[in-house]
Amino acid sequence: DNSPLPIYATYNPTDSLLTIFTPAKNIEIEDASYMFFEFHALRSIDFGNFRVNERTTNMTCMFQSCISLPALDVSNWNTGKVQVLTAAFQDCANMTELDLNNWDVSNVKEAIQIFNRCNKLETLKISSWNPVSLADGTTMFQSCTSLKELDLSGWNTASLSKTAGM
16 A cells, blocks of 8 residues: 555644654655754654655755754664755754764765754764765865864765865
8 A cells, every 4th residue: 555644743832842753653755855944943853753764865954954953863764775965954053963873874975065054063973974975075064163073084985076165
């Protein structure tokens, strides 16, 4: 049965919490782009049983401009098929830490501005990434002025051709 399954969300303005829920055990979503785009007041997300998974290919601007969000737990997402991460976390201006070490980014071709203007981001864990297919990393880390450390020494950047402002 290929009929669409409902995804529900509730927002509690008192604590700025977005809760996502669905009757399905697993949600398979191919395009997660713009899902939380410009949720300015959002301070927390309870993903419930929602996960980026083996069908997801696009996460463009997924959390862009979530300016009040201090952190996210997306470490258990299956990102192995994702090809586009462009601006996924751009303008998350109050995010202080993000652990993406478990993400498989081997199929990502574009990560343009992925962390651009995350100017309070102090800890970004991406050292285990293998961006072997990444061609465009333009302004990936631009204006990440609070980063204390960024270890990219293990990255395979053989395909990387666009790095302006990286």
